[in-house]
Amino acid sequence: MHVFWSKGYAATSMTDLLDAMGLSKSSFYEFFGNKHDAFMAALRRYADREVARLDASVCSGGCARRLIEIQLRGVIDRPTGEGDRRGCLTVNCAVELAPHDPVIESAVTAHMDRMEELFHRLIARGQAEGGISSRQDARMLARYLLNGLCGLQVMAKAGRDAKSLEDVVSTILTALD
Template sequence: MPKVETFDKELVLKKATKVFHDKGYNATSMQDLVDATTLNRSSIYNSFGNKLDLFLECLKSYQDTYLIKISKTLNKADNSLHAIELLFDFYLKEIIEDKDDKGCLITNCTSEMANQEASIINFLSSNQNSFIGFLEDLVSKGQEESMINLNRTPNEYALYLFSSIQGFRTAGILISNKKALQTIAKIIIQTLI
């Protein structure tokens, strides 16, 4: 008879995510995960697989959490351009509130592991393609609403916004000056008008 999990999986993922976020994937040991989750090694392996499998579950959980937060933020938008502005405001707030300057787990993962492991590459590529598609839809609607210029295609602007957001979030690890970050976001958005 298979063993029944007697722990809160969501809580374990939260604790493991914090360890991966603090140390990065490569610097995190199984002992770090055992210590943080208070599960023994066999429970981790039986419930999540190996360290990489657990990391992927943490990334997916982190992604789901952010999608919910972003959706709530964008529900306040009056139009597509306003939605893009709110997106940068959301990331600015995240940067300012990140007192440990850890940055985004997914952005950090891209820097650390994008060329190391096929399953990570697949996750990151899927995440990137979804986000670029979302941004492309916003730009397309913004152009239809005459809020965003027609100097570039929706796909070109989506790629520009995606790379700008990645750069913005990475810069936010070292730049904690709110006014400087607001200026960066304003310049990025002005390109669309």
Template sequence: MLSTNNLSDRQRGRPREFNPDQAIERAMQIFWTKGYQGTSLPDLMGATKLSRGSLYAAFGDKHGLFLLALDRYISQALERLDEELASGRNALEGLKECMDGYVARTDGAAGQRGCLVVATAMELAAWDQEISQRIAHFFKAMEARLIKALARAKEEGSLAKNVDPTATAHMLVCFLEGLRVVRKIKAEPQRARAAVQMLISSLVA
């Protein structure tokens, strides 16, 4: 009888070169498309190209893999937010670039998936503390970045005097994430762009 110690990785159902980062990315895409409950183990096995045993050995279980996928999504979202906020000649231009980016990401088939954080908040946050903590971290980090950008705009003199950076940042988080939800029903993109333009106009000194 052949010992399992002598079996090749391919014979055990695991690729010769297993890239955990790539597997998490692929899992994230499946979870983003189907949601946590809608994603089956076969879905994850197909996406990651891992056998059941290899997937469990690498990530523990479906929930463990989902947490890693959610962490990846959050990290990518905050990195993109930092890049967009820093892209303008001044803070207000960076803020507009950020908001335009949100609108752009609601277009097309990809936009129909909405935001993984928002979808997860609706599906799981009420009963899963680990997920609830991650979502709270994301919104807090997003809001902190917007507060900083708005405070800088105020220092630059481009923000209207009656605009409070803290309250406005919270409003923007609600607006931008709400936009991802509304656009899932294929609302016209020009309406979203008009809403962004009106909001920016209300902030300008």
């Protein structure tokens, strides 16, 4: 999965894949069928994990606004800590494959829908509790946050410096006041 994640679909060869998975060619085709299906499996697994993480965060019951901040800041902290900036698999797919591959596109759409939904729930709660301003519609704010998150993912991959990303996060958050 990590190979696809950091190199993208087209740039990942079967050799790369087999090396990374420590699997024989025969077993690979036995399990996955072909390269494309293996990629789909990786994408689905990634999306599920990511959704589960945000879901757990939402359900934790912490301050909504603070949880959102953590979610955004997570994008900044991760890439610097790891070897290479692989970003978000779904964003990578959206850019590399979604326009030409309907199967991938629907997986991307599904992931984004679920993320938007979780943000929406979080925001609605924050508005009820008073931590987030009710002057703006919760649905709109959810979409806005999802967009900001995707933007950050791109900026981080592009290698923008930490200060710039910090500025972005804090400016995004002011929309919640």
